[in-house]
Amino acid sequence: MSNAAMEQLNLLLPEWLETSRLHTGQGKVASYIPELFKASQDELGIHIMNAEGNHVSAGDCGIPFTMQSISKVFTLILALMDHGEEAVFFNVGKEPTGDDYDSMIKLELVEPGIPFNPLINAGAITVSSLIGGDCKEEKSRRILEFFRKLANNDRLDYNEAVYQSESETGHLNRSLGYFLKHNGVLKDDVEDVLAVYFRHCSIEVTCADLARMALVLAYDGTDPITGNELIPRRYVQIAKTFMTTCGMYNASGEFAIQVGLPAKSGVSGGILTLVPGQFGIGLVGPALNRKGNSIAGVHLLERLSKEFDWSLF
Structure with a gap:
């Protein structure tokens, strides 16, 4: 401009x-x-x-x-940088759903039970499991460092009050996580994956x-x-x-x-x-x-x- x-x-x-x-x-x-x-x-x-x-x-x-769901764009990018397209899109689809962002309807109705895209909650939870790192703390650290670099702001951090609020009340997201685990989409511990997900949504x-x-x-x-x-x-x-x-x-x-x-x-x-x-x-x-x-x-x-x-x- x-x-x-x-x-x-x-x-x-x-x-x-x-x-x-x-x-x-x-x-x-x-x-x-x-x-x-x-x-x-x-x-x-x-x-x-x-x-x-x-x-x-x-x-x-x-x-x-x-950031809430805005963070999903950048965790998707980081997962792609960590693993490449084939691995990421083996676990999550590429299509719009037409449903609410927290719906699990199509996880049950449509084979093979993977989320339709990375920007609905189920897809973003799946992507969170694909971030490189040996533990939830390492994954969250890498996400925050990546976001700080993109924003050119080393002061970016989590809002702990929002993180705790999301973790304590995120019953539907927790249900999505366990449904994904049941479908074999999530390989890691569900609570660890959700901790990473709730944390990147709470970056201020x-x-x-x-x-x-x-x-x-x-x-x-x-x-x-x-x-x-x-x-x-x-x-x-x-x-x-x-x-x-x-x-x-x-x-x-x-x-x-x-x-x-x-x-x-x-x-x-x-x-x-x-x-x-x-x-x-x-x-x-x-x-x-x-x-x-x-x-x-x-x-x-x-x-x-x-x-x-x-x-x-």
């Missing part, structure tokens, strides 16, 4: 964000993880970064929040951290600010494809039509998205629509995409 366009965006973004903020009253903050329910419903913030490191931001972009970030991570994806695995290649291009291609087809839960098709960008949301209200070859975007708005996506965040991204003609389609 040119400097002139960044200046235009800087002028327009605050007003557009406040218009989108009006939609927060139509959503609800996630309550099934008690710690997430403490977030303020009317918060909304966004950070946009280009290849030179220039950025524009607006709203509540400095508030910390946990800001919109700026997400924007920097998205920027690496926007430039095919190379951090354009430092010039360092952090991810093989092929694995970024796979990740962005899943983000487009599955990243916004079972509203991914609608998001592709209305916004047209690869994206991944989380139930903390975060959304990571990008315009390939241009910039990365991090957004947070804890009030969710019924599909589990930030209601005001989606509204703001839709306006930005239409006004600046960002859609890939």
